[in-house]
Amino acid sequence: MSVIRRGSDTSSEGTSVIQVTATDADDATYGNSAKVVYSILEGQPYFSVDPETGLIKTALPGMDREVKENYQVVIQAKDMAGQMGGLSGTTTVSITLSDVNDNPPRFTKTLYEFRVPESNEVGSSVGVIRAMDADIGQNAEMDYRIIGSDGPGMFDITTNRSTQDGIIVLRKPLDFERKRQYSLRVQVENSHINPRFYSMGPFRDEATIKIVVEDVDEPPEFERASYVMEVKEDAAKNTVIGSVSASDPDDKNSLVRYSIDRRTDMDRVFNIHAGNGSVFILRELDREENAWHNISVIATEFNNPRQISRVPVYIRVLDVNDNAPTFATNYETFVCENAKANQRIQTISATDPDEPLAGHRFFFGLAQDAAGKANFSVRDNKDNTAGILTRRNSYSSLQKSVYHVPVVISDGEFPMQSSTNTLTIRVCTCDREGNMKLCNAEALTARAGLSTGALVAILLCVIILLMIVVLFAALRRQRKKEPLIISKEDVRDNVVSYNDEGGGEEDTQAFDIGTLRNPEAIEESKQRRDIVPETFYPPVRRPVLPPTRDNNGDVRDFINQRLQDNDSDPTAPPYDSLATYAYEGNGSVAESLSSLESVTTEGDQDYNYLSEWGPRFKKLADMYGGDDSDRDS
Known part of the structure; x- marks a missing residue:
């Protein structure tokens, strides 16, 4: 079998590691058949095994994990009490030494050197240092600190827990012109120290760090962070009210030119001398209008115009008794x-x-x-x-x-x-x-809170309302007037409507039909377009003798004369029916020959007047002794 067992480095000799056990199926009560003896086949000289119990122990003192961490130990179990002819079996035990903090951290070098521009911002990193530790895990964690410096408070050092690196951080602004180099003494030690190993020596290390400041072209620096100036409001133009001062902090000490940021003085109330920084006024001041003026002064390096700096200037205008109560x-x-x-x-x-x-x-x-x-x-x-x-x-x-x-x-x-x-x-x-x-009226108006302007405004509103009412009434009255054309379909009654038979379809310029529809709209000064004014062709009027039964012979001459007069009259209409027979009158025996009587009051027109023309004409001719030849006249 294979067993993994962690040991501990620096263990003393005879330290127990693990116990292995072997079993035998033979009868333990019969001789030595089931008696097992343990022995180590591999793993010497680091480990040993107890022959009877199978307990594995360390055989050498001071085993070091940093030298060898893993070991393979082979154990044999043999019955028959280990004698010849006995049966055996083996197992492999894997032993790993666990780490203890028995090694101090060590810097990789004793002197570190970093170069940093003086323009670096506070809080930025200056450099990184590293120490090594043979231990692992928690035993390798370390802390850095500054134990000596020729610039107290200028730098600090922190530990990156993921990499165990020391990071040097800038805490104050650098100035090449003031100090160009710094020296730090730093120390590193384990975060977790085991007191058992104090006798092995200090578990810390030290190193020196050299920081060199590099020069950077810097903008001019003002002597103050801000300026406050005072001036009386009755001060004359070009009066100097104060001055500002700035200088180049670099070794070259470039000249500085001054100007006013016009975005802060758009009315151009102030100006500044470009060489010495004297601020003066360009126009009269009025405290009651502006009691304070906040402007910004710009300082620019003469050799490098890109290097500029600004400073606020607060100008207070002092009061002068120049206003009457x-x-x-x-x-x-x-x-x-x-x-x-x-x-x-x-x-x-x-x-x-x-x-x-x-x-x-x-x-x-x-x-x-x-x-x-x-x-x-x-x-x-x-x-x-x-x-x-x-x-x-x-x-x-x-x-x-x-x-x-x-x-x-x-x-x-x-x-x-x-x-x-x-x-x-x-x-x-x-x-x-x-x-x-x-x-009085004015007093009452004043008490009521109405000024003259208010009264004028009210009067104007009343006048406007009256004008709107009058205009509305005029528009309504205009809408009620009879239109010139009542109906487009009612143009057939042209003879009846305008009391004239007209000249037929060709007489399109004789009358304005719309005007005839509405006689009230006729303008007296408007002349007809188809006739010549009487002022140019005065009509010829002859004395007319009324016809009687005694002068029947003259009827023919009368009718012919009338036909001739009307045919030659340029002011007469281009038709002769109404003009020729309009002299009959109500007392005529032949009655009226006009077709106008065919129009009834109900508006129905009698179109049979053409059939009645022949009998009426014959009756007229018989009365005055005419014959049928006269009918053509």
Whole structure:
């Protein structure tokens, strides 16, 4: 059989490892047939076996796993008490020595050297060192630490647990110009130390690390992280308000040029001298507009313009008393007609955009030119407020409805500033308690909170609404008018509708049918397109004698004459039925020959008038002595 057994390195001689047992099927009570004896065939001189029990033990002291870790031991079991002729069997035992921490870690070299640029950031890795340990697993875990350095706090060392490497980390910024080399003394030791092996010596090792700092072209450095400057708001242009200073930290000590980042000063209020860093103003300042200005100054290496650095500059504008106090609000008050003398009607206060260190102190009074004839007085309350008082017992809105009181307000700063503010006081009718009952229109408007602009806006809205109503009514009225063409299918009644027979289908320019449909739409100034105006061809009118039975011979001449007149008249229509027989009148014996009577009130048209034409014409000719030849006329 094969058995795997772990031993322990550095075990002493005779240390038990494992016991093997062999069995024999012979009868143990009969002689030595079942008596087994154990012996070792392979594994000397490291191991031995007890002949009777089969217990395997170490035969040599101080076995070392780091020298040999695995062993193969062959054990033989033989009956007949091991005598000649006995039967035997063998088994193989695999023995592996387990590790103990009996080896210290050791650096691969005693001196390590690293080169690092001075521009390396804090927290970055400077270099990696490694120590070796013959043990394995937990016994090979180790810790690194710095036990000596000529730059305290500049570096630190940590352990990578997966690789057991020591990593040197930068803790402070490097500066080639200040220190170009560092020396460290580091130590490594096992994390888990077995006290049994202290006698073997220290389980640690030491090494020296040399760190060389390399020079890098660095941007200019300002003397301060930020600058604060102050200037009065009345300072003149080109006044210097302060300066900044920067230098090249490299050994070459390049010259530095200064400029202002215009993205922080887009209004170009400030400028800086390129050579010495003096900051001055380009335009007048106003503290009430901007009390602080935050700009950024740029320093650039003259030899390498790519090397630049910035510093913030905070400029505070100091206050100067350059603003006069004014009313705190737009006061508008009233006085009762039954007011008494020395009665307070209003309390006023003032405001000033300036900010004196000791606070504001305002003084109130009447303007000098109005003090002698004033109807009101101003009493300073000594607390930056004042009261407006009446100077007589009564006021009349009929005599004067509005008073304008000029109030002078001054401050107590140097130079003193003052302004004259007008207070509007309206005269109103009040009750006994002093509550306003009736006032003029302007006062009522003011009390109601409506300004002149608001009234104008309301009036404009009313006018616009009225215009919209009028326009809507006009549109509705226009929609109700009769259309020019009632129906496209109703064009057959042309003779009946426009009271004229027309000239047939060829007479397309004679009349505007739409106009004839709606006679109200006819324009008096519109002339017909198919006739010549009468002003160019005045009609020839001859005296007409009414026909009688005594002048029957003249009927023929009458009719012929009328036909000739109408044929030669350029203003006559291009047809002759209506123009020729329109003179019959209601008293004619022959009655009317016009076809217009065929139109009834119900709108039905009689088209049989053509069949009635012959008899009516014959009747007319007989009355006036005509013959059949006259009918052609």
